[in-house]
Amino acid sequence: MDTTRNVEEAIEVLQELGLKEYEARCFVGLTRISTGTAKRLSEITDVPRTRVYDAIRVLEAHGLVEVQHSSPQRFRAVSLDEATKTLRGQYDSRVDRLHRALETVDAIDSEERSIVQEVWGMSGSDAIENRTIQLVGEANEEVVLVIGDESLLTSALVNALNDADEEIDLLIGALTESLVECIHDEVPRARGFVSGLEWLHGPDAGTEETAIGRLLLVDRSSILVSSIMPKTREEQAIFGEGFGNGLVVIARRLMAQGLLPVRDPSTRGQ
Amino acid sequence: MDTTRNVEEAIEVLQELGLKEYEARCFVGLTRISTGTAKRLSEITDVPRTRVYDAIRVLEAHGLVEVQHSSPQRFRAVSLDEATKTLRGQYDSRVDRLHRALETVDAIDSEERSIVQEVWGMSGSDAIENRTIQLVGEANEEVVLVIGDESLLTSALVNALNDADEEIDLLIGALTESLVECIHDEVPRARGFVSGLEWLHGPDAGTEETAIGRLLLVDRSSILVSSIMPKTREEQAIFGEGFGNGLVVIARRLMAQGLLPVRDPSTRGQ
DNA sequence: AGTTGTTGTGATTAATCGGGTTACAGCGCT
DNA sequence: AGCGCTGTAACCCGATTAATCACAACAACT
Numbered sequence: 001m002d003t004t005r006n007v008e009e010a011i012e013v014l015q016e017l018g019l020k021e022y023e024a025r026c027f028v029g030l031t032r033i034s035t036g037t038a039k040r041l042s043e044i045t046d047v048p049r050t051r052v053y054d055a056i057r058v059l060e061a062h063g064l065v066e067v068q069h070s071s072p073q074r075f076r077a078v079s080l081d082e083a084t085k086t087l088r089g090q091y092d093s094r095v096d097r098l099h100r101a102l103e104t105v106d107a108i109d110s111e112e113r114s115i116v117q118e119v120w121g122m123s124g125s126d127a128i129e130n131r132t133i134q135l136v137g138e139a140n141e142e143v144v145l146v147i148g149d150e151s152l153l154t155s156a157l158v159n160a161l162n163d164a165d166e167e168i169d170l171l172i173g174a175l176t177e178s179l180v181e182c183i184h185d186e187v188p189r190a191r192g193f194v195s196g197l198e199w200l201h202g203p204d205a206g207t208e209e210t211a212i213g214r215l216l217l218v219d220r221s222s223i224l225v226s227s228i229m230p231k232t233r234e235e236q237a238i239f240g241e242g243f244g245n246g247l248v249v250i251a252r253r254l255m256a257q258g259l260l261p262v263r264d265p266s267t268r269g270q
Numbered sequence: 271m272d273t274t275r276n277v278e279e280a281i282e283v284l285q286e287l288g289l290k291e292y293e294a295r296c297f298v299g300l301t302r303i304s305t306g307t308a309k310r311l312s313e314i315t316d317v318p319r320t321r322v323y324d325a326i327r328v329l330e331a332h333g334l335v336e337v338q339h340s341s342p343q344r345f346r347a348v349s350l351d352e353a354t355k356t357l358r359g360q361y362d363s364r365v366d367r368l369h370r371a372l373e374t375v376d377a378i379d380s381e382e383r384s385i386v387q388e389v390w391g392m393s394g395s396d397a398i399e400n401r402t403i404q405l406v407g408e409a410n411e412e413v414v415l416v417i418g419d420e421s422l423l424t425s426a427l428v429n430a431l432n433d434a435d436e437e438i439d440l441l442i443g444a445l446t447e448s449l450v451e452c453i454h455d456e457v458p459r460a461r462g463f464v465s466g467l468e469w470l471h472g473p474d475a476g477t478e479e480t481a482i483g484r485l486l487l488v489d490r491s492s493i494l495v496s497s498i499m500p501k502t503r504e505e506q507a508i509f510g511e512g513f514g515n516g517l518v519v520i521a522r523r524l525m526a527q528g529l530l531p532v533r534d535p536s537t538r539g540q
Numbered sequence: 541a542g543t544t545g546t547t548g549t550g551a552t553t554a555a556t557c558g559g560g561t562t563a564c565a566g567c568g569c570t
Numbered sequence: 571a572g573c574g575c576t577g578t579a580a581c582c583c584g585a586t587t588a589a590t591c592a593c594a595a596c597a598a599c600t
Contacts, residue, residue: 003375006371006372006375010371010372010375013364013371014368016288017288017361017364017368018286018288020588021587021588022587028375031372031375031376032376032377032378032379037546037547038548039546039547048588048590050549050550050589050590050591051588053547053549060391060392060393060394061393061504062394063392063394063397063400064397066390066392066509068390068391071547071595071596071597072546072548072597074388078392078400080372080373082400082401084368086394086396086397087365089396090396091287091358091361094283095287095354095357095358097283098280098283098354098357099350099354101276101280102298102350104276105273105276105280105298106302108303108314109302109303109304118344119340120336120338121336121337121339122336122348123330123331124331124332124333124356126359126360127348127352127356130333130352130359131348239336290557290559291558291559292558292559308576309576317559318559319576319577320560320561320562320576320577320578320579321560323576323577323578341576341577342575
């Protein structure tokens with residue numbers, strides 16, 4: 001196991017969680033020794049000794065380290081479980097506060113809305129997955145889903161699909177036979193198929209290859225299409241809703257041409 | 271309802287969660303209008319229009335807003351539930367990454383340890399509560415707990431106490447009759463008492479009044495004492511373990527003098 | 541006691557970042 | 571052409587943070 005790499009990873013994550021570089025380095029350093037003085041910590045972490053004290057103070061205020069008030073002072077980190085528990089608690093309570101503050105605000109509008117042609121863009125796999133799940137949950141009749149990458153078939157998504165009402169047609173496709181198998185195992189009642197969308201996979205107008213992420217069509221009136229940047233693995237999506245929406249209209253045309261799978265239309269109206 | 275106050279609260283919390291001021295203001299602004307352009311957003315939030323674009327980009331990358339790529343661009347926030355769900359997911363995955371990175375590191379030691387006289391200091395109510403719960407969970411024979419402030423009797427703590435093994439004596443005290451009542455309701459099997467620790471409450475050597483927070487003694491060999499800064503409501507604690515620990519010895523002397531409640535010693539050895 | 545290396549605080553400098561402003565090029569409209 | 575609006579990019583400056591330095595207090599050892 002590459003300890004150095006993990007140390008760097010931990011320091012990075014702690015900074016993403018709001019700590020400063022010195023604070024992060026000191027905390028990680030402390031987790032590697034059961035107890036230590038400022039001097040020793042400074043040697044391990046390359047944080048200037050005189051700055052260790054400041055860093056420790058804020059770590060202590062965050063509940064991540066304990067201080068022995070002797071001379072010289074000794075520091076130690078709380079146990080890993082205790083630390084993550086504390087952090088989780090802090091972020092949870094912040095998100096709760098945010099939720100409470102915002103739910104009692106929501107108005108100022110007086111704005112025209114609903115140009116039927118709206119097409120929205122989003123990015124970030126977690127956000128796109130959230131939206132995917134939400135749309136699946138709102139379905140009344142039909143869900144058509146094409147998955148382009150194995151990593152997108154998360155358990156949360158599988159649950160959302162399996163929770164869908166019995167009434168709803170589930171058509172789930174993928175680019176490869178093996179992924180279709182996998183889907184059949186996870187969501188047995190869905191009709192699976194190998195997508196007819198290879199054209200989405202090719203080189204994109206001369207630039208680098210862009211991979212298809214997902215394609216979701218709900219009740220033939222909401223659609224979400226995402227692609228994955230091959231370089232960064234970042235997922236980006238566009239999303240439209242409403243029967244008259246431009247994107248949605250295009251999707252229906254694709255279906256009419258057989259490029260998307262079609263449920264037998266004679267069984268229902270509309 | 272004071273909308274302005276809640277808007278400020280939301281902006282503060284978002285910044286604690288890592289967003290910059292402009293980003294926070296833009297997001298909160300967007301939650302107040304179903305959809306809007308940069309100009310309008312700038313008017314609502316007082317963020318310079320030319321900077322709205324930057325802020326929106328990072329919000330989009332965080333999965334908090336969607337962008338309509340038209341001219342002019344239109345922005346909208348994802349639903350509040352979606353936003354909090356996304357945020358929670360992001361922080362959870364970060365804490366997980368941290369946990370994984372650190373659990374495969376833990377060593378460099380070669381350090382002497384365990385001077386029996388160790389006394390450690392910690393601060394932050396959540397961290398102190400975590401440690402309290404942990405200590406209660408590690409008890410084998412006896413838990414003596416004195417609560418100085420109503421707000422410290424959280425449900426997590428109550429659960430920890432109720433989960434304690436039947437074998438374990440639970441002695442729980444408080445400074446006021448009413449709080450003892452409350453404790454008796456929450457943790458029926460505990461023996462309650464009104465503390466004999468009023469002296470901890472008085473003026474602290476001429477400075478302002480410092481309030482006692484909690485006092486926890488587990489198996490007569492681990493002790494935790496906390497106080498609450500009257501100004502900031504910050505909780506600070508000292509903590510010692512080991513039968514020979516200085517703090518613990520003092521605690522035993524207090525008990526011998528009747529300043530802490532004593533379980534009938536004839537019923538067990540030691 | 542005197543010497544020496546360690547320890548904690550505070551101030552100081554240098555670099556980076558974030559908030560705030562301005563300049564400007566492209567567009568649609570009259 | 572003239573105008574206002576849109577989006578990009580560059581810039582300034584104050585605040586924060588990384589990094590150094592000076593120093594007084596202290597512990598340990600001779």
